[in-house]
Amino acid sequence: MTDEARSAVGDYKVGWHDPENATIRFDFGLSEQVVRDISALKNEPEWMTEIRVKAFHHFENRPMPTWGNMHLLEEIDFDKVCYYLRSSDATEKNWDDVPEDIRNTFDRLGIPEAEQKWLSGVTAQYESEAVYHSIREDLEEQGVIFLDMDSGLREYEGIVKEYFGSVIPYTDNKFSALNTAVWSGGSFIYVPSGVHVEMPVQAYFRINAKNMGQFERTLIIADEGSSIHYVEGCTAPTYSTDSLHSAVVELIALPGAHIRYSTVQNWSNNVYNLVTKRGVAYDNATIEWVDGNIGSKLTMKYPAVILKGEGAHAEVISVAYSGEGQHQDAGAKIHHLASNTTSKILSKSISKDGGRGSYRGMVTVSPKAENCKVNVVCDALLLDEDSRSDTYPTMEVGNSGARCEHEASVSKVSDDQLFYLMSRGHTEEEALALIVNGFFEPFTRELPMEYAVELNQLMALEMEGSIG
Amino acid sequence: MNLFRTLIEKRIWEAGIDKLGIKGQFGGEAMGEVALLEINGLRTSIDDTDILHGINLKIMPGEIHAVMGRNGSGKSTTANVLMGHPDYEVTDGTIYLDGKDLLEMEAHERARSGIFLSFQYPQAVPGLQVGNFLRRSVAAVRGEEAAKGAEFRSTLKEGMNRLGLDRSFLSRYVNDGFSGGEKKRFEILQMMLLKPRLAILDETDSGLDIDGIRTVAEGIDAAIRGTTSGALIITHYNRILEHVKPDYVHVLINGRIVKSGGPELASELEERGYDWLEGDAE
Numbered sequence: 001m002t003d004e005a006r007s008a009v010g011d012y013k014v015g016w017h018d019p020e021n022a023t024i025r026f027d028f029g030l031s032e033q034v035v036r037d038i039s040a041l042k043n044e045p046e047w048m049t050e051i052r053v054k055a056f057h058h059f060e061n062r063p064m065p066t067w068g069n070m071h072l073l074e075e076i077d078f079d080k081v082c083y084y085l086r087s088s089d090a091t092e093k094n095w096d097d098v099p100e101d102i103r104n105t106f107d108r109l110g111i112p113e114a115e116q117k118w119l120s121g122v123t124a125q126y127e128s129e130a131v132y133h134s135i136r137e138d139l140e141e142q143g144v145i146f147l148d149m150d151s152g153l154r155e156y157e158g159i160v161k162e163y164f165g166s167v168i169p170y171t172d173n174k175f176s177a178l179n180t181a182v183w184s185g186g187s188f189i190y191v192p193s194g195v196h197v198e199m200p201v202q203a204y205f206r207i208n209a210k211n212m213g214q215f216e217r218t219l220i221i222a223d224e225g226s227s228i229h230y231v232e233g234c235t236a237p238t239y240s241t242d243s244l245h246s247a248v249v250e251l252i253a254l255p256g257a258h259i260r261y262s263t264v265q266n267w268s269n270n271v272y273n274l275v276t277k278r279g280v281a282y283d284n285a286t287i288e289w290v291d292g293n294i295g296s297k298l299t300m301k302y303p304a305v306i307l308k309g310e311g312a313h314a315e316v317i318s319v320a321y322s323g324e325g326q327h328q329d330a331g332a333k334i335h336h337l338a339s340n341t342t343s344k345i346l347s348k349s350i351s352k353d354g355g356r357g358s359y360r361g362m363v364t365v366s367p368k369a370e371n372c373k374v375n376v377v378c379d380a381l382l383l384d385e386d387s388r389s390d391t392y393p394t395m396e397v398g399n400s401g402a403r404c405e406h407e408a409s410v411s412k413v414s415d416d417q418l419f420y421l422m423s424r425g426h427t428e429e430e431a432l433a434l435i436v437n438g439f440f441e442p443f444t445r446e447l448p449m450e451y452a453v454e455l456n457q458l459m460a461l462e463m464e465g466s467i468g
Numbered sequence: 469m470n471l472f473r474t475l476i477e478k479r480i481w482e483a484g485i486d487k488l489g490i491k492g493q494f495g496g497e498a499m500g501e502v503a504l505l506e507i508n509g510l511r512t513s514i515d516d517t518d519i520l521h522g523i524n525l526k527i528m529p530g531e532i533h534a535v536m537g538r539n540g541s542g543k544s545t546t547a548n549v550l551m552g553h554p555d556y557e558v559t560d561g562t563i564y565l566d567g568k569d570l571l572e573m574e575a576h577e578r579a580r581s582g583i584f585l586s587f588q589y590p591q592a593v594p595g596l597q598v599g600n601f602l603r604r605s606v607a608a609v610r611g612e613e614a615a616k617g618a619e620f621r622s623t624l625k626e627g628m629n630r631l632g633l634d635r636s637f638l639s640r641y642v643n644d645g646f647s648g649g650e651k652k653r654f655e656i657l658q659m660m661l662l663k664p665r666l667a668i669l670d671e672t673d674s675g676l677d678i679d680g681i682r683t684v685a686e687g688i689d690a691a692i693r694g695t696t697s698g699a700l701i702i703t704h705y706n707r708i709l710e711h712v713k714p715d716y717v718h719v720l721i722n723g724r725i726v727k728s729g730g731p732e733l734a735s736e737l738e739e740r741g742y743d744w745l746e747g748d749a750e
Contacts, residue, residue, distance in 0.1 A: 415555065420591035422575035423551050423584075424601075424658065425608030430576075434604070438595025438641065 029079045032056055035181050038084045042150055042184075045157060048164075055170035055180035062174040065300075068360070069327050072298040076272060081244050083182040083215070144197060144228075145190040149217050152188025159190060163219055167250040167278050167306075176276045179215050179248040186216035186247065191226040191257075200229040200262070200448050218249040222257035222285075229260040231448060233292075243297075244272050251279030253287050255309060260288040264451055266458065267296035269326060275301045283309030283338075290446045291318040292455065293328050294462075302360060304333035307341035307369075314343040319443040322355030322387070323462065331360040331378075331392075336402070339370040347378040348443060350436060351387035352462070359408075360392040367398035374404040381439050382412050383432070433460040502567050504529045504698045505550075505666050510561035512549050519545045521723040522561065527666065529696035532688075534709055534734060536702075537720035538742055543702045544588060546720070547670040550700075551585040552578050566665060579609050582665025582697075586655035586672050592643040598654070599638035602661055609662050620661070627660040630690065631683055648675030656687040667692060667699045673708035685711030706738035719745055 035056045039049040064073050139146050145156060153160050170180035191197060222228055245267070253259045259279065267273055273296040279287040289303035305314035320328035334343040349357030359378040374397075380389035391408050413435055421431035437444070437456045444452045503526045510523040519542050527533050537543050549556045550563065552575035563570040570578055593601070602624065607615035614620060628637065631653040643651055652672055659667050669688065673681050689712055692699045701714060709717070709731065717733040718725045719742070726745050727733065 414591070416589075417591045417593065419551075419553050419575060420587060421593065423579055423587075424605035424662070425576050425579040426605070427576050428574075430608070434596055434601070435593055438593050441595030441597075441641075 028082050030056070030081070030083050030182070034083055038182060038184070041084075042153075044153065047161065048153065051165065051170065052181050052183075055177045056182075058170055059174060059177035059181055062177055064174060068300055068329050068358075069298055072272075072327060076244060078244075081214075084184060139197065139201075142195050142197070143192040144195060145188065146201070147188045149186040149188045149219065150184070152219070156188070156190070159221065160188065160219065163221055163250065163252055165250075167252065167280050168248050168276050173276060175246045175274045176248050179217060179246050179276070183215045183217035183248065186218040186249075187220070187230075188218070189220040189228065189230065191220075191222045191228050193223040193225060195223075195226045197226075197228040200231050214245050216247045218247070219252075220250070220259060220261070221252045222254060222259045224254045225256040226254075227258035229262065231262045231451070233263050233265040243270050245274070246272075247275045247277075249275070249277040251277075251287055253279060253281045253285035253312075255283040255285060257282075258286045258288075260290065261303075262290040262447060262451075264292040264294070264447065264455060265296075266294040267299075269295055269297055269323070271296045273299040273301065275299075277301065278304040278306065278333075279314075280306045280308050281312035281314060284311040285309060286313045286315075288315040289318070289332070290443070291316065291330070292443060292447075293318070293320045293330055294458065295321075295323075296326060296328070298327050298329065300329045302331045302333050302362075304335070305343070306335045306337060307343065308337050310338045311340045312338065313341065315345075316343075317346045317443055317446055318348070319440050320347075320349040320357050321459070321462065322349070322351045322357045324353035324355060327356045327358070329358040329360060331358075331362075333362045334364075334374070336363070336365040336369045336372045336374070339368070340372070341369060342373040343375070345376045345378070346442060347376075348381070348440060349379075349389060350381045350383065350439060351389055352383040354384075354386040354388075356388040356390070358390045358392065362394040362396075363404070364396040365399050365402045365404075369399050370401050372399065372402040374402065376404075376406045378408045379439070380408075380410045381436070382410065383436075429463050430460070433463040436463060501528060503527065503564070504531070504566060504696075505700070506562075506564045507550075508562045510546075510549070510563065511559045512545060512556050513559055514545070514556050518559070519556075519723050520549070523720075523723075523725060525718065525725065527698045527700065529698060530692075530694075531715045532692060532699045532701065532712060533716045533718065534701040534703065534714040535718045535720050535725075536704060536734065536737055538704055541720045542723040543704070543720055544670055545723075547585055547588075547668050547700075547702055550578075550666075550668055551575055551583060576608070579662075584659050584662055584664030584667045586652075586659060586667065586669040588671040588674065590643045590646075590651045590655055592641070592646075594641050594644045596642045597638065598640050598642055601642050602638075602658065605658065606661050623661055624657075627657045627687070630660075631657055631687060633657065649677070649680045652676055652680065652684060653687075656684050656691075660687060660691050663691070663697075665697050667697065668702065669699065670702045671704075672701070673703055673705060678707075681708055682711055684708070688712050706734045709734045721745060 032053060035052045036049060039052050064070065147155065165180065168176050170177045220228065220230060249261070251259050251261060265273065277289065281287045287305045291301065291303050293299045293301060303316050303318070307314055314334050316332035318330055318332065320330045322328045328349060331347060332345045334345065336343065343363065345361060347359045347361065349359060351357045357380060361376060363374050363376065365372050365374065376393065378391055382389055389410055393406060395404055395406065397404055413432065417435060418428060418431045421434055422428060426434065436459050440455070440459065444455055447455065505525070505527040507523050507525040510520055511518065512520045523546065535543055535546060545556060549558060552573065558571055565581055565583060568581060573581065603615045606620060633653060643654065646654065652675060655672065667688070672684055676684060685708055688699060701708065701712065703709065713731050714734070717729055717731060719727040719733070719737065721742065
C-alpha cells in the first residue's frame with residue numbers, strides 16, 4: 001500500500017462519498033496483504049475479510065481453465081493488474097486521452113457529451129444524480145433495497161451474509177475466486193415479497209460511476225411472488241485502460257418470483273471479460289438472462305440457472321458480436337434439479353473480420369426431475385470467409401421423461417441477399433446492417449427501447465468500412 | 469413538361485401513328501424526346517460465359533414493353549444487368565436511364581435513379597419487419613420526407629388493400645416464410661411505394677394463380693399507366709400480358725432480340741411457340 005493510499009484510509013472515515021478528496025490506487029499485483037488492505041479500507045466485517053483471504057488463496061492455487069481459448073487466457077499477466085481503484089480516480093482522467101474512434105462512436109450514437117464523458121470514465125455525471133435519487137425514492141416506498149454492494153454490506157449485513165457466495169462460491173472457478181478476493185462495487189437489491197418493480201431498473205448503472213468496476217459483485221434477491229427487471233451496461237463502448245474485468249452476479253428467485261437480468265456490454269478490444277453469472281430459481285420462479293456481448297478481446301460468459309424448485313423456468317437469450325482479433329466464448333448453463341421445470345436457450349452470434357464466436361452450453365436434467373422440457377437454439381452468422389463459429393453443446397439428461405430439443409444453424413450473408421436490399425436503394429453497408437440487425441432482432445426486441453435503438457445504431461456503425 | 473410530352477405521346481398513340489421505324493429497333497422516339505431507357509449493343513457474361521450478345525432496346529416514357537423467351541434465353545440476365553447485379557460483367561454496350569449512364573452506378577444508385585426490379589426469387593431477411601423495411605426503402609429511394617407523410621401511409625394502405633394483404637403483414641419478416649404468391653404481391657407493393665421511373669418485372673406471374681395474376685396486373689397498371697414511367701415485363705407466358713397489355717413485345721432467343729412487334733406478337737407466340745423464330749437467332 002502506498003503512503004498516499006494509507007493517508008486516504010484516514011480520509012475514509014470522514015467521508016467515503018466525497019469523490020474529490022483523495023485518490024487511492026494500489027500498486028499493481030496481488031497478495032494477501034493487498035486483499036486485507038482492500039477489506040480494511042472499506043471497514044468490512046471480519047467474516048468478509050476472511051472470505052476474501054480464503055478466496056485469494058484459492059485463486060492462487062487454482063490452475064487456469066483447461067478449456068476455452070487457453071492461448072488467450074495464458075496471456076493474462078495478473079501482476080500487471082491494479083486490483084483496487086477508488087472510483088474517484090475516474091474523474092482525474094482526461095477526455096482527450098479517450099481514443100478518437102471511441103469518441104466518434106459516442107457522437108454517432110447520438111449520446112450527449114456529458115453522458116459520453118461519464119461512460120468513458122472521465123467524469124461522474126452529477127447532472128443525473130437527481131434522476132437517480134427519484135428512482136431510488138420510488139423503490140424505497142415499495143420497500144425495495146437498492147444500494148451499491150459496499151453500502152449493502154454496511155447497511156444490511158445480515159442479508160448479505162446469508163446470500164453472498166451462496167450461488168457462486170469462491171471455489172467455483174478461478175475468476176470467481178479472484179472476484180471474491182478483490183470485489184468492489186456492483187449492486188445489492190432486495191425486492192420484498194409480492195412487490196412488482198414495474199419499470200426496468202436501468203438508469204442506475206448508466207449514471208452511477210461507483211458501480212463501474214473491474215471486479216463488481218452483484219447480488220439480487222427477489223422474495224416470494226415479487227418481480228424485477230434489472231438492466232446493466234450500455235451499448236456505447238466502455239473505454240477502459242484496465243485489461244481484466246471479472247464480475248460475479250448472483251440471483252436468488254424465491255418461490256413465485258421473477259427476475260430478468262439484461263446486459264448489453266461493449267468493451268474496448270483490449271479487455272478480458274471473464275464473468276460468472278448464476279441464479280437459483282425456487283418453486284415456480286423464473287429467471288431470465290438477456291445477455292449481449294460486443295467487443296472485448298476475450299469474453300467467457302455462460303449465464304446459468306439452477307432450477308431448484310418444482311415448476312421453475314429459465315431463459316437465456318444471448319447475442320455475441322466478434323470482430324477482428326476478438327473471441328466471444330459465450331453460452332448458457334441450465335441445471336434441472338426439480339420436476340416440471342422448463343428451460344429455453346437462444347444464442348445468436350455474428351463473426352466478422354476474422355472474429356470468432358463460440359457457443360458453449362450445458363444442460364443437465366437430474367434423474368429425479370420428472371417431466372422437464374429443454375429447448376436450445378443456437379444460430380451463427382458469418383460475415384466473411386475468415387471468421388469462425390464453433391458450437392459446443394452438452395446435454396446430460398438423467399431422466400427419460402425429459403423432452404429436449406436442440407437446433408443449430410450456421411449461415412452466411414449471401415450476395416443475392418445484399419443485392420436484393422441494394423435494389424431497394426440501400427448501400428451495401430446499409431444492406432449488411434439490415435441483415436445483421438434482423439439476425440439480432442429476437443434479442444433486441446427483449447431490450448428496453450432505448451437500448452434496442454442504440455444497439456441497432458451500433459451494429460450499423462460496425463458494418464461501416466466492412467465492404468472491400 | 470413531362471405531362472405535356474405524355475399528352476402528345478398519348479395523342480400520337482391514339483391516332484394510331486405507330487412509331488415503328490422512326491429510330492431504334494422498335495419503340496419510337498417522338499418529338500425528339502429523351503428515352504426513358506435506352507440499351508445499345510449490350511453484351512454481358514457471367515463466369516466468362518457470354519449470355520447477352522448485343523441487345524438493343526428503347527423504352528419511351530409511359531410505355532410498357534414485354535420481353536418474352538424460353539428459360540435460359542437471357543431474360544433474367546437482362547433484368548439483373550439493368551439492376552446492377554455484381555455477378556454479371558458488362559463486356560460491351562451502353563445503358564441509359566433518362567439520359568443517365570446506368571453502367572456507372574451501383575445497384576443502390578440505380579434504385580435511387582428510378583430503376584425497380586421485381587425479383588423472380590425475392591430474398592428473405594429474417595428479423596427485418598416488412599413495415600420497417602418499406603419505410604426505410606422509401607426513405608432511401610425517395611428521401612426521408614416521402615417516408616414520413618400521410619401520402620406514404622395512404623399509398624401503403626391502398627396498395628395493401630388492392631393486393632389483398634392483411635395489416636398483420638407489416639409485422640412479418642421480409643419474405644421469410646412467405647408463400648410464392650405473397651412474395652410476388654410484396655414485390656408489387658414495394659413497386660407501388662417506390663414509384664420507379666422504370667419497373668422491371670421478372671417472371672412476376674410465375675407461381676401465381678389466375679386471381680393473383682389479375683391482382684398483380686392491376687397493381688402494375690395502376691403504378692405505370694397514365695404516368696411518364698415505364699415497365700419492362702419479363703415472362704415466358706402470355707398470361708400476364710392478357711391483363712397488362714404491353715405496347716411492344718420483344719422475343720429473346722440465345723441472348724439476342726430476334727423479333728419485335730405489338731401486343732399481337734404475344735398471342736402469336738402463345739399459339740406457335742418459339743421454334744419458328746429459332747432460325748433468326750443464328
